[in-house]
Amino acid sequence: xxxxxxxxxxxxxxxxxxxxxxxxxxxxxxxxxxxxxxxxxxxxxxxxxxxxxxxxxxxxxxxxxxxxxxxxxxxxxxxxxxxxxxxxx
Numbered sequence: 001x002x003x004x005x006x007x008x009x010x011x012x013x014x015x016x017x018x019x020x021x022x023x024x025x026x027x028x029x030x031x032x033x034x035x036x037x038x039x040x041x042x043x044x045x046x047x048x049x050x051x052x053x054x055x056x057x058x059x060x061x062x063x064x065x066x067x068x069x070x071x072x073x074x075x076x077x078x079x080x081x082x083x084x085x086x087x088x089x
Contacts, residue, residue, distance in 0.1 A: 019031050
């Protein structure tokens with residue numbers, strides 16, 4: 001794990017200390033990690049919403065066929081298999 005030093009104005013430092021002291025977090029590091037994770041989730045959600053809107057606005061909807069779903073499933077399995085760690089012999 002890497003160490004990162006940050007500088008905060010007294011007002012923000014006091015706020016962070018209050019959050020840790022209120023029992024919600026065991027350390028300042030835990031609090032900051034939680035903030036970063038929440039920001040990651042928020043950005044992923046924003047990206048998903050943008051992609052969904054792009055899809056909605058991409059044109060006239062067409063009915064999916066069994067072949068379309070089979071191709072999507074095949075591509076998903078291919079990507080999943082590529083992410084699996086390889087076992088050495």
